[in-house]
Amino acid sequence: MTTPKPRVALFVTCLVDFFRPTVGFSAVKLLEDAGCEVSVPAGQTCCGQPAYNSGDRAGARALAEQVIALFEGFDQVVVPSGSCAGMIKTHYPDLFSGEPNWRLRAEALADKTHELTSFLVDVLGVAPLPVTFEGTATYHDSCSGLRELGVKDQPRRLLSAVDGLTIKEMHDPEACCGFGGAFCVKYDEISNAIVDRKVADVRTTGAELLLAGDLGCLLNIAGKLKREGSSVEVRHVAEVLAGMTNGPAIGETRK
């Protein structure tokens, strides 16, 4: 008797949907290769984090209800972002502290929601299909994934199996990149000072590729590198793991 495939829903995230569908397709490939049956529920938009971090609790709750209703029927929910996964896992239950019914549903969803690399390593425990990527990369630990969900070794473990890839660590890979959602435009000058330090740290590694698991940070760091005329490429970790690196890197000229 074969065990039925786990029914996994992908929460694409609004940034991946808008800026970088390749990350979504990479996640689907990784999940399918690992034996999951993947769905992408139509009707998904955003997890509500922008409202939550702006103090708009009611707005965040409305979107959380939408996400809960859409995703609670699946066995597992996977998110290619530590920030959005963290929102669902650690903050949704908090949003419904006064409403026991919704709170239970939020907790149930939180329990089965996972950041992508953590799902592959901690839940499935499978090695992705072998891929090759020649070069040296450095890995930026995105804040929410790292500090809310404990995502640190998982992406590095997966990357260590990529043929031809060397990882060179930054002096401080856990330092914030300065994105911070609305922060990066509200306090743009400070945000710039922070991403400046991040980019300097990237540069000292000599790596030609920067990887991370969150598109917010990646857009910020890539944007800064491009502005400086740097040749360092920037990609989401899922792209490398899935071998979907034929297209241009983030912010890179199309061929």
Place this chain on the structure above:
Amino acid sequence: MSGGLTSLSFPKNAHAALANPPLLKAIAHIEETLVSGRRRAAEALPEFEALRDAGRDIKAHTLAHLDLYLEAFERKVVEAGGFVHWAADAADANRIILDICQKAGARRVTKGKSMITEEVGLNAYLQANGIAPVETDLGEYIIQLRGETPSHIIAPAVHVNKEQVAADFRRVHTDLDPKRNLDEPTSLLAEARGVLRERFLSADVGITGANFLVAETGSTVIVTNEGNGDLTQILPKTHIVLASIEKVVPTLEDVATIMRLLARSATGQEMSVYTTFSTGPRRAGDPDGPEAFHVVLLDNGRSAMLGSEFEDMLRCIRCGACINHCPVYRSVGGHAYGSVYPGPMGSVLTPSLQGLEKSAHLANASTLCGRCESVCPMRIPLPKMLRHWREKEFERHLTPKKARFGLAAWRFLAARPRLYGLATRLGAWGLARLAGRDGALRQVPLAGGWTRWRDLPAPEGGTFRTEWAKRGRK
């Protein structure tokens, strides 16, 4: 608030700080001193994480029974022959302290390093009433000479470099031999020592803060690295301790537990150089100590935090670790905040002290990266509390109109998946067209805050949802 900066002008203050290379150079040192110090100290102590739990629990327990422990503390101080005064706010505290000084006929008071006297504005108040306060901690002494306020809670002069200090000493210590070498931190220290020694001896009253108040014994505790605190409280005839109510802990044992966290989190030292316990005035047969011992217990908004979503903040032991690890503080330094307490702990505390209206920006000027919470020895959920302030701001309609409008528009769309799909499809297509083959945009309408400093990577083209649907997938 140095140079009269306020929290309301935070972005302008930050702009000025970012254009001040000596300041940026000075605060960059925090990385190799305080941050790496803490990391080494934490790694060297296997039970460090368990100690953090224990510290948190001690403080949480005390806060749950704060009235009880404060009364016990008061009884013990009185038993030991000291006096306890209760101050509801800053004005109260200042009045009480002035009164004690006047009754003691004081003209000059020495001070140990204390943020709480900054909070109540004691120096200016004493000065206005004809009493000269002399700061005796080297960092505090330096900024007093410069007419500034501390830019950091444990390293008040962290924003100043040694060349600036040498210049200040030559300006103020007028009898200083111009040939005297002041190139090294040690020679600066010796110079300050020489001047301060004489002041210690001529002071009538010594004022210190307290790192702990011990309910079991009625002791107040200070930790310092220079020993100046000891001279401040032992030499004058009167010793006044000003401390806020949440400094109390039940027992000496509790002090010992939290002490193991304090210096490690602050500087990476296992212990500060001096740890001094004061219990009442000098007793018959004591070799030294003050003749009168006063403790002024300050509330100043703290009791209102009890039972609120900000209660956890009262666990703070003022180690400064959250400040040292904050990417925003590390970019602009402490004065830009325009508040007595800078960095994450300051941004949580300040609205409670001075009101939310006067504290605009503080809770928002954070990426919520969470590093503060990850290093806080008391495990205070700082990002969560910053977000609580943002919620209060939003509830009270203090959030700027533009941000509110943008949020409402985005909310409207995000709650309507079909419309959202259409809007994002158009947006992604439009931006991709605008970028052409470039892959990144140097300028985008309405996104000036982003593109002033960095390119905006262009969308790939179609949204994921459209591409997915094109493949006939669900």
